[in-house]
Amino acid sequence: QLPTGLYKKVLVILHDxxxxxxxxxxxxMDFLTVAYGIGGAISLLALNGLFILIHRHNLEYPDxxxxxxxxxxxxxxxxxxRARFFHLTDLFLSxxxxxxxxxxxxxxxxxxxxxxxxxEALLMIIPFICNLFRRHPACRVLVHRPAxxxxxxxxxxxxxxEEPSESRALESSLWEIQCLQNHYHPDVAKAAAVLNQSxxxxxxxxxxxxxxxxxxxxxxxxxxTAVDVPLEFEQVRGLFGKKNDIFAEHFSLD
Numbered sequence: 001q002l003p004t005g006l007y008k009k010v011l012v013i014l015h016d017x018x019x020x021x022x023x024x025x026x027x028x029m030d031f032l033t034v035a036y037g038i039g040g041a042i043s044l045l046a047l048n049g050l051f052i053l054i055h056r057h058n059l060e061y062p063d064x065x066x067x068x069x070x071x072x073x074x075x076x077x078x079x080x081x082r083a084r085f086f087h088l089t090d091l092f093l094s095x096x097x098x099x100x101x102x103x104x105x106x107x108x109x110x111x112x113x114x115x116x117x118x119x120e121a122l123l124m125i126i127p128f129i130c131n132l133f134r135r136h137p138a139c140r141v142l143v144h145r146p147a148x149x150x151x152x153x154x155x156x157x158x159x160x161x162e163e164p165s166e167s168r169a170l171e172s173s174l175w176e177i178q179c180l181q182n183h184y185h186p187d188v189a190k191a192a193a194v195l196n197q198s199x200x201x202x203x204x205x206x207x208x209x210x211x212x213x214x215x216x217x218x219x220x221x222x223x224x225t226a227v228d229v230p231l232e233f234e235q236v237r238g239l240f241g242k243k244n245d246i247f248a249e250h251f252s253l254d
Contacts, residue, residue, distance in 0.1 A: 004042070011035060011045035019052055026057050036067060043071055044081045047088045065102060068092065069164050072109045077121035083210035086128065090206070093132060100138035104172075105164035107132055107139060108157050111176035119185040120212045126177070126191040127204035134203055142174040143195055187217075 002010070014032075019025045028049060035046040047068075053059035068089065076085065093106060107129055114125050133140055157172035180192035 015048035077117040103136045104169040105167045108169040124209040131203045
């Protein structure tokens, strides 16, 4: 048992400062699987080490995607390690051999959580979801379903289920992204409107969006050049703006 602070310090450097120099990296399997099951930030940090063991050392982890799915909660868009988590999640969901129900469950959960996410996270997660549609065309039924639920309370998707296969995500529709098309931030609304059109074959590069911060978003808006919008079709010539106004003979507007 390690203190939480020490757990985090170890897991941050484990994948690049420890595992590459071990003769038998597989000895870390138990430590990493236990850390992955703790939850919260510790589970997020354990993903790096687990990825190396799964990818290079043939670690089999039957409940891996179930636990990854359950790591998605409202705090995931606010945590310090958000960029690292979504980079790895993107890798884990890149395989074309994943079942459609699993990918659809991830899409629906990410979209549902996006309803309360900050704009900087939304500008990353919407292209992320679009990339999942490009990789897994079977999931596009979530977008192209004319006979979707008339009321949001009738959505068949069950977010509370821990097992992705029991969430009924493929029976649902992606009304959450349609809600985001009316978002107060124009960039978010524009990004969400992409799903109204046919998606291009080439995936969006989200690497530059993973670490997008609220400060950068605000700074970008502040530096935009303001455009003068004309409020009058005719230039005001008198006090009340009328032609041949008697007041114009005695008063002028500076």
